[in-house]
Amino acid sequence: MSLAHALLTSLLEKSSSGYDLARRFDKSIGFFWRATHQQIYRELARMEQAGWISSEAAPDGGRTRKKLYSVKPAGRRELKRWAREPAPMVELRDELMVRLRADAVVGPLGLEAEIERRAALHIEKLAAYRAIEARDFPEGSELSREARIQHLILKTGIMYEASWAAWSREALAVLRETAGD
Amino acid sequence: MSLAHALLTSLLEKSSSGYDLARRFDKSIGFFWRATHQQIYRELARMEQAGWISSEAAPDGGRTRKKLYSVKPAGRRELKRWAREPAPMVELRDELMVRLRADAVVGPLGLEAEIERRAALHIEKLAAYRAIEARDFPEGSELSREARIQHLILKTGIMYEASWAAWSREALAVLRETAGD
DNA sequence: TGCTCCATGTAACACGTTACATGATTGC
DNA sequence: GCAATCATGTAACGTGTTACATGGAGCA
Structure with a gap:
């Protein structure tokens, strides 16, 4: 709750x-x-x-x-x-993984377009977060505890989007390899 | 569904x-x-x-x-x-972020222990995934399309756990800074 | 005999989503 | 006058969680 x-x-x-x-x-x-x-x-x-x-x-x-x-x-x-209660771990739970596994089993389904679409969205969000960071947390500024935590939360979002953007590139590379079908 | x-x-x-x-x-x-x-x-x-x-x-x-x-x-x-349908984006949704924000507002609550607990779990999972990777996808092996996709999925898990393990270290550093309360 | 594991299920509830409804205020 | 936005709500449904129930098989 x-x-x-x-x-x-x-x-x-x-x-x-x-x-x-x-x-x-x-x-x-x-x-x-x-x-x-x-x-x-x-x-x-x-x-x-x-x-x-x-x-x-x-x-x-x-x-x-x-x-x-x-x-x-x-x-x-x-x-x-x-x-103060323990926070349940967020587990990786992504329909795209189910789709990838389906692609592996019932043959190439052309998921590349979908992954590109997602990559674009991740990059967009990443840019938005970075803009907020540059505006609200300029380099070298002294921050209160509260502001430092807010910055941490924002950086979490940045890490998250950057990770998935990088993942998308790798996934596209894997799907586009033609060898070994 | x-x-x-x-x-x-x-x-x-x-x-x-x-x-x-x-x-x-x-x-x-x-x-x-x-x-x-x-x-x-x-x-x-x-x-x-x-x-x-x-x-x-x-x-x-x-x-x-x-x-x-x-x-x-x-x-x-x-x-x-x-x-082939578009896959809904998985959004960052983490109770710990809510807790961090609460900590910022109602004062230090000692979330460090909780973050350490989670860091340990992420590291444990990461090790398990890497062991599977070493066993099932040894370096230099030629893989079928199906196996390459399965490897991609496993690497997704590795990326995910590694990101959160790194995040935990950063979060602990932020919470432990004593200056500027 | 009693314990654990196999194997399937019912019931109730919590949470999130979607569609629909209502009426008032603001701006063109 | 009309549309967009403000502001709150009801209803129904889908999915996921938790607790509980049942009964057979295998083993000490």
């Missing part, structure tokens, strides 16, 4: 509405944890039920239905408790 | 029972696609319903309840059809 905890973290940084959270999840947090707005609304309702967060009408004089959520002490405690 | 297709691939390599498949998924295929026995039984039932596979009692004279599944032509066609 870590969507709840991702939301708690986000709300601690800034009290927000479900809608705002959904949009923020398309950016920073969304680099490593995606969620749709339906998921977020459902989870916020549960968290309020559990007493981790409270909501109030947004301070706009009732012009909108917007609700502002903020973290209660119990929510903060819960986040700390959870963060 | 790629569990079905992973099972089809497996069954094409060798007709098997659900139990056998579950055990094989703990090995080779399980490097990149895990499944519990319940999932496998449920999926096999559906696949038989769909006419992709057929089952017969194992040739042991009715001593066991074992069922042998084999792929029908429709199943082979379905596998080929599916393998």
Whole structure:
């Protein structure tokens, strides 16, 4: 149940509405944890039920239905408790591997185009992350603990995309070898 | 729905029972696609319903309840059809990133031990994969297309574990920096 | 006899996805 | 006036997880 905890973290940084959270999840947090707005609304309702967060009408004089959520002490405690639990390992789980194995068994299926498509997406993401890094974490800058951790998270994304971009090149080389069919 | 297709691939390599498949998924295929026995039984039932596979009692004279599944032509066609579809990108999705961000917000939580635990697991897996590589794909050997693809898949696992092992070292360094709290 | 492994399954639940619905506000 | 965006939600479904159940086979 870590969507709840991702939301708690986000709300601690800034009290927000479900809608705002959904949009923020398309950016920073969304680099490593995606969620749709339906998921977020459902989870916020549960968290309020559990007493981790409270909501109030947004301070706009009732012009909108917007609700502002903020973290209660119990929510903060819960986040700390959870963060110390062992984190399940993320295992490699990729449909493309299943497809490659299928290709090996039922003959060449022309997966090259698909791999090229993915390579392009990885390179695109990589460039985006590197741009953010250059902007937010310029070389030689002194950073707070919080900023250093945020930088680490960004570098994780960079490592991830760079690895898969490199993998794509190797996979294409293997599929294009003509010898030994 | 790629569990079905992973099972089809497996069954094409060798007709098997659900139990056998579950055990094989703990090995080779399980490097990149895990499944519990319940999932496998449920999926096999559906696949038989769909006419992709057929089952017969194992040739042991009715001593066991074992069922042998084999792929029908429709199943082979379905596998080929599916393998050509675009494969959804695997996105980075890691609870540890959520925990790191929580650590940045609600103060040092001592995640170092957790990261060390994971580093050890990655290194262990890496060693296991490298041993398999040395055994099955010795240097300088000529390989068939099928074997080259299997080697590629194994190298994917190696890349993956090596990347995360290296990441763990960097993450520990960041968390252990004392300056600038 | 009792233990472990073989072999298959039911049931309930958690989580994520997709489709659909509603109504208000903002900008052209 | 109309479209896009804001803002929240219901419903149904697919997949994966966990717990529990059943019964035979092989072995000490």
